[in-house]
Amino acid sequence: MSPILIKTIQFFLSLSLLIVLHELGHFVPAKLFKTRVEKFYLFFDIKYSLFKKKIGETVYGIGWLPLGGYVKIAGMIDESMDTEQMAEEPKSWEFRSKPTWQRLIIMLGGVTVNFLIAFLIYIFTSFYYGDTDISTKSIKNGYWITNTVLTDLGMQTGDNIVAIDGESYTNYSDLRKNLITAEEVTLERDGETKVITLPEDFLGKLSVNTERTFFELRVPFMVGQVSDSSLNKGAALEAGDVILGINGEEIKYFDQFPSKLQQYKDQAIVADVLKEDGSSKNLELQVDTEGKLGIYRAEHPLRFQELGYYDIVQKEYGFFESFGVGTKKLVDQIAGYGQQLKKIFTPSTGAYKGVGGFKAIFDIFPSTWSWQAFWSITAFLSIMLAVLNLLPIPALDGGHVMFLLYEMVTGRKPSDKFLEYAQMVGFFLLLALILFANGNDIYKAIFK
Structure with missing residues (x-):
């Protein structure tokens, strides 16, 4: 399908x-x-x-x-x-x-x-699926800052976001969610603390920016698929292989590869590859004239955890416990959406530029079927429908x-x-x- x-x-x-x-x-x-x-x-x-x-x-x-x-x-x-x-x-x-x-x-x-509806969804999904997140305390070398709005404010890859509006978060998803309506971000960079005050129109700038993400976890270069047009189509690479370095130099994070590969345009390199069975292998790869390998990366959170990049936290709830968890999720989601609406109806924030219609809702849904994602999105849309009404x-x-x-x-x-x-x-x-x-x-x- x-x-x-x-x-x-x-x-x-x-x-x-x-x-x-x-x-x-x-x-x-x-x-x-x-x-x-x-x-x-x-x-x-x-x-x-x-x-x-x-x-x-x-x-x-x-x-x-x-x-x-x-x-x-x-x-x-x-x-x-x-x-x-x-x-x-x-x-x-x-x-x-x-x-x-x-x-x-x-x-x-x-x-x-x-x-x-939202309340019941949060109760039963908490009971059935539990909660899976990534511990912010396990992040060792900061985050990959992918959005130019953030870099223009002085943030850079490797910064560790320790607090938003003075509050620290133990879960990565909460950190990302609360950045949208934040006014102040506290960072740690090279052992020093830095506070960045976000402009009033921060949300508006994010809304019109073409980059879809704000910041991401720093993960290794895991091979997903080799492009049909890649010079490395015939290389002995398999999905799940992790490229840990080139020409004898360790490269721990995927975000470090683009700048490093620019040094080897139109040249052959020797890649240090970690196989899924734990063995290592040196493979000769070709960098094209644009400084690319023509390899799509893959995401595998459990494997990344095994390699020590972060810790995944899995919480399970009993039936009656899930009622309290569901209540907190409902209240937090209503409060968060209320903050966004407040900014949308405040012209100086520019947040109205990000208001979307049916296509924006359509884009929220994943392209692969997931009942967990479906119910989570449906709960959010139910709250949105209620608040707007x-x-x-x-x-x-x-x-x-x-x-x-x-x-x-x-x-x-x-x-x-x-x-x-x-x-x-x-x-x-x-x-x-x-x-x-x-x-x-x-x-x-x-x-x-």
Whole structure:
């Protein structure tokens, strides 16, 4: 199966699952409070549906436009803009006839389900898979700084990142994740401590940078595949071989090879190769005119651990213990995403430049099937969907909640005409955000 097809299946499966469950979060309390639900749709059915079937008083269907989904609740001003129904006298089974607290529960049902989905995923993946990470204390010679935004700030390969915003991290993944919204980085270089203050627009600069990574672990040059066009196609190299040096000189890390090979352009070299069985072998290889070997590198964390490059930490959790772990993951992910949103809505940070649409979400999924990765990404997207839906924008759940809270506090319900105008404003604002996000995707695809 092609990598693109695998990514596509994961993308649609994840989003479809989240959309259906989100709408179910509105549907169930609506039915419990005896409110009529006229439609329940996955995707939008503008003009026609791919599938629809009426069961009881509700039409269930699948639309052709995969931009979300919806439930149409009778007596409610929503994206359907059904003003004719609102002009009639309220019926007992309509949304507008229900007590405010019931309407509030119906509107909060979707985001509640999304948070619950993420929580359950974190619980069961923690229990089933545990957590695998790399201990930052085991990193001996710093990190490979791959992003020019970081090098322009004075960071360099070999720096050991010991703290972010004054806090140290024991796990490599936490270190990477928290750098995105950091304001200050503490480094150790040649035994000296150095503090780098990140500019306000740091996240914005990262967003427009074409380099996909920030920094990486320093690992050896492990052979993955020899290119068909490589001068070394016939060499006795095998996947899993590790090149530890050339011409008698030890080269411990892959990041050291590019500059070293430049010295041997269009020349033969003798490579010190470590085989998977532990034996060593000297092989003659050819460096091309660009200073390259034409060999794709491979990643093998367990082998790297065996060679002493870092320590892998594997944690396993009991069933009840996984509830506490899942709670912490949920809270940390919400807090982290909240920080990113705060920066996105602060123009001076430039973070809005990195806002992406459907392609950006598509790119998150791996090109090989992994249930662990699938559920991890789905949990994150569920949180993202919940937080975005809580934004106080009419046409989103947060906008309806905002007006309901106003009604509960003041005892006065906004007029239907006001809600209609607010829904229209919210719809166009939401459309603008969608166009901006997906426009960013298109711009990056063409010009980056």
